[in-house]
Amino acid sequence: MRLRHLACYRRSHLASTLLGFVLLGAILGYLQLHTRNLVTKDTSGNNKEHLSIFKKDLYTFLFTNESHSKINYSILNVTNVSSEQNITSFPATQNLKPYEWCSDESSQFHYNSTYAEDIMKYNISFIPEGYKNPCFYDVCKTVGSVSVRALRCLPYFHLIGVDKSGSTDLFARITQHPQVLPNLGVLEKETSWWPWTRYGHGLKKQVRKESFDKYLGYFDNAAGQIERTIQLNKKGSNANNHDFHLLITGDGTPMDFWDFSGWPKIPQNRNQNIPKILTPHLLKHVNPNVKLILVLRDPTERLYSDYLFLKSGVQTPKGFGAAVLQSLQYFKNCTERYSVRKCLFDRKLHTRVKARIHVSIYSVFLKEWLKVFPRKQILIIRSEDYSQNISSHLKNIFNFLGVTELAEKDITKIATRSRAYQTPTKKKIGPMLNSTRHRLDIFFQPFNEELVEILRDEKYLWLDTKEKIKQNLKKQEKRRLENLKNQINVNASRTISLTKEQKLVLKPFMDADDRNSNTE
Known part of the structure; x- marks a missing residue:
């Protein structure tokens, strides 16, 4: 009889223990999901580190009977720790120093807006x-x-x-x-x-x-x-x-x-x-x-x-x-x-x-x-x-x-x-x-x-520069006319020199003056 009671007690104690762990797991799962938005998302895998910090504080609360304010403080510390590591989203603007600014004010500007950024x-x-x-x-x-x-x-x-x-x-x-x-x-x-x-x-x-x-x-x-x-x-x-x-x-x-x-x-x-x-x-x-x-x-x-x-x-x-x-x-x-x-x-x-x-x-x-x-x-x-x-x-x-x-x-x-x-x-x-x-x-x-x-x-x-431009234009025009004149003179004085073969071919078509000029 005593052995039967002892077995029942052990089964009851085991069931209670298992139920406790199930409840603890449910609580952890719920709180982990609920607090996910409090943790900075980081594609490099730092979420695990932040969650471990959060879990440590939660276990401290559950097994040392500390006050609930300790949990809130720890959750806030997750953000604070991340801020010190320079990987958090921007802090509240009231915490900014006079020479600090948050560019999220600008980067969140709607590009499709009718008006430009203010x-x-x-x-x-x-x-x-x-x-x-x-x-x-x-x-x-x-x-x-x-x-x-x-x-x-x-x-x-x-x-x-x-x-x-x-x-x-x-x-x-x-x-x-x-x-x-x-x-x-x-x-x-x-x-x-x-x-x-x-x-x-x-x-x-x-x-x-x-x-x-x-x-x-x-x-x-x-x-x-x-x-x-x-x-x-x-x-x-x-x-x-x-x-x-x-x-x-x-x-x-x-x-x-x-x-x-x-x-x-x-x-x-x-x-x-x-x-x-x-x-x-x-x-x-x-x-x-x-x-x-x-x-x-x-x-x-x-x-x-x-x-x-x-x-x-x-x-x-x-x-x-x-x-x-x-x-x-x-x-x-x-x-x-x-x-x-x-x-x-x-x-x-x-x-x-x-x-x-x-x-x-x-x-x-x-x-x-x-x-x-x-x-x-x-x-x-x-x-x-x-x-x-x-x-x-x-x-x-x-x-x-x-x-x-x-x-x-x-x-x-x-x-x-x-x-x-x-x-x-x-x-x-x-x-x-x-x-x-x-x-x-x-x-x-x-x-x-x-x-x-x-x-x-x-x-x-710009009167001085206009005068310089005027003088430069006159010089350019004078130089252009001189080049044109020289080109005309060159063309006018140019003579045609024929080879012996060319003279023989063209002889029937050349007048006396042309034949004499080429003979010379």
């Missing part, structure tokens, strides 16, 4: 000490499928224009300075983000919109070099504020200066007939101390080079003249109905004119920049002056950027390198027609006068 809602502040270039920490930088905390930078300077004024050559020379880094854009210079890709268009066609996070990506290589390169103090230590990351980077998109045609897609301009917010406002908001460099060229000469470079129409002086007439007429028709400002900012004008006369109307665009940025933040130079004395202008630009002064031999080496780009077809095709030049000079005259008033410098009438 840059004005972003509040980015830069690391206050130690960095010359404006940089901050992105706590949500995505590398593959993992989020990390990474240094990211905006440009220290923008070379904002203008097209076909030597900006490509100038940017290439600026980045020869050991402190200046290029970007990942076209020619390691142009991102096209502010005027074009953020709105989803290019020169004339639609393109995929790019987010602000994508724009930052153009400078990620530079940011890495900026972070790794440190100027040590005299004691050889880098542990105090006397050590700096002195490298800088820039953006050399020449359309920044003049292409505001995307303004209707800026959220702050919603339901507006004229723009309230333009590129200068947006740039000022995210990068208030940025330095701006502007290169201006004789508007008429710039337009001719621009036309040949873009191959906008028939590549001849006559074809250019026809394109100018079409463009001037289109502009005239627009300004009869709307203001000059509204016409210049109109996307239709940009895509329909055959010669981009609007790009050469500098004064209207410059006024927009000066409404936002103080004059001291904008360095303006003439392309013609730069070409005449590259060394002097490089010194001035490096001083404006606040980078280390270079030795004279280094400046000379940078200044004497070959030109980065020139329009080759212009030399082959020759100068524009005098009638076209005269027509354009008259058209641009009032805008040049307004530019002189803004900058208080009469050199922006």
